[in-house]
Amino acid sequence: MPHVEKRMQVGLFGGSFNPPHAGHSLVAEIALRSLRLDQLWWIVTPGNPLKAGREIAPLAERIALSEAIATDPRIKVTAFEAAYSVRYTADTLALVRARNPGVDFVWIMGADNLADFHRWQRWREIALTMPIAVIDRPGSTLSFMSSVMAKTFDHARVPERQAGTLAHMRPPAWTFIHGPRSLLSSTAIRAARKG
Template structure:
């Protein structure tokens, strides 16, 4: 895990990044700015239980490509999940919390993931572990109203004008952040290269 100092605010931006693209970079930059983060951990996962491993580029390649996009020195590209021996987000977040008790974390996800968030293993545990920032993505803006997660945790939603306080709040707490959106998608990029 990247080095942190006591009391820091850190965003956790996980995904397969297969391949990473400018849209991921935009989400990371918006999160850094709007959430007032000291760091953002760009967590390249070894695999995604909801996606086929057949189409997954090698981890080293996805890390190298992510490093080319994540140019901000406050963004730390990492693949520490590989050493944990599993790829379920709930367990990863539990390990992060165990090893960093005095750090304020926020889970960051694109709105395109919000609609299927309830399919993730222990999704309600994830929502109760760290606050969540959902960053707008094309075609997914209404997910913050209609998704099962949004409905289940409606009481814990904070206004995006208060996003800079999210890391200091007790989970469950979440916000939806509107802003510039990129039409780039890993799925479309993979389809073009085939």
């Protein structure tokens, strides 16, 4: 895990990044700025249980590609989940909190993941473990409020103007952050490479 100090605000941005692209960088930049983060951990996962059966590039390749596009020095590309044999986000968040007391973490995800968030292993536990920042993605702006997660935790939604203090809030707490959006997607990039 990257080194952090107590009282830092740190964002956790996890994904398979298969491959990483400028849209991921844009989400990271928006999160750093809007959430007033000291660091953002770009967590390259060994695999995604919800995407089993899909072809995935080797972990070392995805790390190298992520490092090449994550140019802000506050972004720390890491793949610590592989070392701890962690498979599910709920376990990742519990591990991170246990090993870094006194650090204020926030989970970051693109709005395109919100529709399926209720299919994640122990998704309610995730929302009760750490504040969540949902970053706008193309095609997801208007549909996010109809998601199971948004309806279930409607009472815990924080106005976007308070995003800079989200990391200090007691979960459940989440916000939706608007901003520039990239049309790039890993799925489309993989499809183009095959074509």
